[in-house]
Amino acid sequence: MPASSSAAAPGVSTADDLIALLDVSPAAMGLLRPLHAPGTHPAEFTDLAFDYLNPAAQQVIGLPARPDATWLTRLPTTGWLLEVCRTALQTGEPGHYELPPAGPDEPGYRLTFRAVSDGRLLMGCGVDVAMSPGGLVARMRQLATESGELRRQLAQAETAAQAHEWERESFYQVFEQTPVIVGMLRGPRHLLQYCNPAFRELFPGRELTGHYYADVSPEIVAHGLIAELDAVYATGRTFYGTELPVSTASPTSPVPQQRYFDFSYQPYRVNNVIVGVSIFAYDVTGQVLSRQLREEQQQQLVALFDQSPVAICLFRGSDYVLEIVNSLMLDILQRPLEKLLSQPFAAALPELAEQGLVLVLDEVRTSGQAYVVQEKALRLAHHGPEETGYYNFVYEPLRDGEGQLTGIVCVATEVTEQVLARQQLSLTNERLLLANQQLTYTNADLDNFIYTASHDLKAPISNIEALVTALREDLLLPPPAQTDVPALLDLMQDAVERFKRTIDQLTDITKLQKAHASQLAPLRMAAIVEDVRLDLAPELVAAGGELLVDVPADLTVVFAEKNLRSIVYNLLSNAIKYRHPARPVQVALRARRTTGGVTLEVRDNGLGLTPAQQPRVFDMFQRLHDHVEGSGLGLYMVKKILDNAGGRVELSSEPGVGSVFSVELPT
Amino acid sequence: MLPAILLVDDDPTTNFLSTRLLNRLGVSEEIVVALNGAEALGQLQQRCPATADAACPALVLLDVNMPVMDGFEFLEAYQQLPAETRQHTVIVMLTTSMLATDRQRAEQLPVAGFLTKPLTREKLAAILQQHFGLVLPE
Numbered sequence: 063m064p065a066s067s068s069a070a071a072p073g074v075s076t077a078d079d080l081i082a083l084l085d086v087s088p089a090a091m092g093l094l095r096p097l098h099a100p101g102t103h104p105a106e107f108t109d110l111a112f113d114y115l116n117p118a119a120q121q122v123i124g125l126p127a128r129p130d131a132t133w134l135t136r137l138p139t140t141g142w143l144l145e146v147c148r149t150a151l152q153t154g155e156p157g158h159y160e161l162p163p164a165g166p167d168e169p170g171y172r173l174t175f176r177a178v179s180d181g182r183l184l185m186g187c188g189v190d191v192a193m194s195p196g197g198l199v200a201r202m203r204q205l206a207t208e209s210g211e212l213r214r215q216l217a218q219a220e221t222a223a224q225a226h227e228w229e230r231e232s233f234y235q236v237f238e239q240t241p242v243i244v245g246m247l248r249g250p251r252h253l254l255q256y257c258n259p260a261f262r263e264l265f266p267g268r269e270l271t272g273h274y275y276a277d278v279s280p281e282i283v284a285h286g287l288i289a290e291l292d293a294v295y296a297t298g299r300t301f302y303g304t305e306l307p308v309s310t311a312s313p314t315s316p317v318p319q320q321r322y323f324d325f326s327y328q329p330y331r332v333n334n335v336i337v338g339v340s341i342f343a344y345d346v347t348g349q350v351l352s353r354q355l356r357e358e359q360q361q362q363l364v365a366l367f368d369q370s371p372v373a374i375c376l377f378r379g380s381d382y383v384l385e386i387v388n389s390l391m392l393d394i395l396q397r398p399l400e401k402l403l404s405q406p407f408a409a410a411l412p413e414l415a416e417q418g419l420v421l422v423l424d425e426v427r428t429s430g431q432a433y434v435v436q437e438k439a440l441r442l443a444h445h446g447p448e449e450t451g452y453y454n455f456v457y458e459p460l461r462d463g464e465g466q467l468t469g470i471v472c473v474a475t476e477v478t479e480q481v482l483a484r485q486q487l488s489l490t491n492e493r494l495l496l497a498n499q500q501l502t503y504t505n506a507d508l509d510n511f512i513y514t515a516s517h518d519l520k521a522p523i524s525n526i527e528a529l530v531t532a533l534r535e536d537l538l539l540p541p542p543a544q545t546d547v548p549a550l551l552d553l554m555q556d557a558v559e560r561f562k563r564t565i566d567q568l569t570d571i572t573k574l575q576k577a578h579a580s581q582l583a584p585l586r587m588a589a590i591v592e593d594v595r596l597d598l599a600p601e602l603v604a605a606g607g608e609l610l611v612d613v614p615a616d617l618t619v620v621f622a623e624k625n626l627r628s629i630v631y632n633l634l635s636n637a638i639k640y641r642h643p644a645r646p647v648q649v650a651l652r653a654r655r656t657t658g659g660v661t662l663e664v665r666d667n668g669l670g671l672t673p674a675q676q677p678r679v680f681d682m683f684q685r686l687h688d689h690v691e692g693s694g695l696g697l698y699m700v701k702k703i704l705d706n707a708g709g710r711v712e713l714s715s716e717p718g719v720g721s722v723f724s725v726e727l728p729t
Numbered sequence: 730m731l732p733a734i735l736l737v738d739d740d741p742t743t744n745f746l747s748t749r750l751l752n753r754l755g756v757s758e759e760i761v762v763a764l765n766g767a768e769a770l771g772q773l774q775q776r777c778p779a780t781a782d783a784a785c786p787a788l789v790l791l792d793v794n795m796p797v798m799d800g801f802e803f804l805e806a807y808q809q810l811p812a813e814t815r816q817h818t819v820i821v822m823l824t825t826s827m828l829a830t831d832r833q834r835a836e837q838l839p840v841a842g843f844l845t846k847p848l849t850r851e852k853l854a855a856i857l858q859q860h861f862g863l864v865l866p867e
Binding site: 516517520525531532549553557 | 740741742743745746749794802825826828846847848849
């Protein structure tokens with residue numbers, strides 16, 4: 063509170079009471095302030111100013127409540143008074159001064175002076191009884207007699223005034239020293255009645271107190287705050303302002319600096335009437351600047367995210383609310399930013415939640431471990447029915463300085479094109495590999511073919527060559543000695559037959575290689591087997607054997623008819639040919655539909671094959687038993703037909719027991 | 730003159746011609762024919778070492794492609810015979826044609842030489858001279 067102010071602090075009822083009491087008090091009461099010349103010691107005061115006079119004192123002194131006149135200008139003959147006051151100030155003891163009557167009919171007054179804490183003097187007045195028996199004192203006595211209460215109140219008032227004064231002083235010191243900006247405005251035009259050093263520092267070099275606030279602070283006017291002050295004064299409602307920017311220059315920094323203040327405008331009242339507005343403000347520049355810095359960094363971060371060459375988004379909280387979503391992430395998700403930002407994951411990206419990504423986020427949140435995935439197949443809302451996207455991404459937990467999880471950042475790149483390209487490549491490679499394998503088989507077949515063909519063609523040729531040589535030798539002999547000639551000619555004929563037979567078989571193989579899918583037809587297995595059985599009936603009868611056929615009547619298979627006949631014929635004919643000499647032939651043919659196609663099984667009780675012979679059984683021109691006629695091509699052709707059709711044939715055999723050929727025909 | 734020659738081949742024509750040539754040249758007391766490796770093995774086990782009743786073949790002319798037991802299988806089985814069964818016998822392969830791999834395989838086996846069919850006087854003369862020091866009369 064400013065020392066010059068005589069107004070009570072707002073809300074201090076004792077001050078109001080005191081003023082009220084003084085106003086009605088019949089005793090003269092006043093507050094005097096010693097005046098000393100500039101450059102002299104305060105104790106060397108030469109006059110007294112009237113800071114306040116109550117109505118009774120105004121009557122005694124003949125001056126208004128706050129007169130401009132000093133004691134000596136009003137009562138020049140009372141010089142002794144100064145000595146009494148000086149003593150009172152120095153000793154702290156009350157001093158007394160007899161003010162003589164102003165005229166014959168006037169009463170004389172006994173004035174008491176007592177020092178108060180701020181260096182001023184409280185003046186009280188008692189009336190000289192002898193000088194004025196019917197005067198003021200008598201009235202006071204009368205009043206006191208009439209109401210002992212009043213006296214007590216007077217004493218209380220004096221005590222209260224002292225306490226209040228002390229309190230005011232304490233407040234004042236607090237205000238003076240606080241870094242909080244404190245100011246008091248009075249009246250509807252906001253006369254700046256008090257401002258503390260912190261307030262003054264804000265507007266250096268300006269005269270503030272005693273001026274209207276609008277005149278000394280154009281900044282406040284510029285911010286439209288005078289209207290707010292008017293409103294507070296008019297309505298009594300406190301106004302709170304935040305982060306008011308004020309540009310101030312200081313002695314240390316001539317360049318004006320922007321500072322920010324949070325503040326309040328509070329009404330203050332006297333006797334429940336608003337008489338002014340108090341200003342409390344404190345500097346929040348540090349907070350504002352650090353927040354601005356944070357915001358700036360945040361913006362830089364967002365800009366950085368946005369320019370990042372990978373897709374990034376940030377999730378917060380247990381619902382994984384999307385806080386940041388950069389451009390590339392928007393490209394991936396293909397939906398507008400406003401449908402993502404501040405939305406929980408499950409609401410913004412329901413299709414990904416359904417594909418288990420919320421569970422993944424839960425796992426990251428609970429474990430604190432990053433989740434890294436390569437080429438994750440995901441279907442997003444914008445994908446077509448047959449479309450799938452592939453993504454590499456990381457869910458990385460974010461932590462604050464204390465290691466607490468504050469969010470999860472997702473960094474992603476779309477790799478759909480690469481994955482599809484690789485899948486395509488892989489498919490192509492597989493096909494190439496398959497084609498290559500096919501070619502390798504074909505080459506091996508070809509090598510085998512050339513070798514066996516050349517061998518089997520060469521053998522009769524070399525025989526013919528040797529037979530011709532022998533024949534020539536014999537023909538040179540005299541006719542009786544030409545005993546070998548018929549045999550040589552027969553053997554030559556055999557060799558030629560064998561040669562022709564081999565050529566025919568090779569032609570068959572060539573035809574087989576050219577078998578086309580167009581020959582495929584649905585065939586009743588039972589009918590084919592029956593045809594073959596009839597063809598082989600003579601051999602079966604000759605061998606004294608039996609053939610058991612177990613084929614469902616309705617079993618059909620899509621195959622080239624000639625080839626299916628060839629398979630059935632070769633398997634059955636081999637079973638009869640390579641029979642065991644010690645027992646009658648028993649052959650069982652069984653066919654069944656399976657999930658993969660049709661299986662055909664031919665089981666015999668024949669010679670069987672050793673483990674060493676079994677691998678060669680399907681090779682070209684292999685005849686593993688020598689006592690029967692055979693081209694060595696039958697099983698080779700069976701295997702070749704099945705290889706070409708995508709089927710297969712397997713052998714299980716035991717020498718002396720028999721063999722089982724199992725054929726799988728594709729559907 | 731050799732005590733016996735064993736011909737191992739499933740082709741009757743080859744056996745007829747070889748027998749006729751050997752008889753005409755008169756290089757062996759006896760010519761034995763086996764139609765596959767298994768038969769040949771049986772003959773050798775029976776005849777070697779030689780007894781009063783049976784001569785052990787000094788030379789075996791062996792084909793490769795034969796049913797039941799082919800030339801390679803024969804050679805592998807032959808290696809398992811006791812040394813005294815094998816010590817008086819030389820085996821020469823007589824084939825129509827041979828793959829390089831077949832030849833490599835044969836070289837790991839107890840084979841003294843390779844001949845290509847048909848067997849001629851000249852081919853036989855070289856074998857007899859190399860392995861038995863025999864020279865055929867002109």
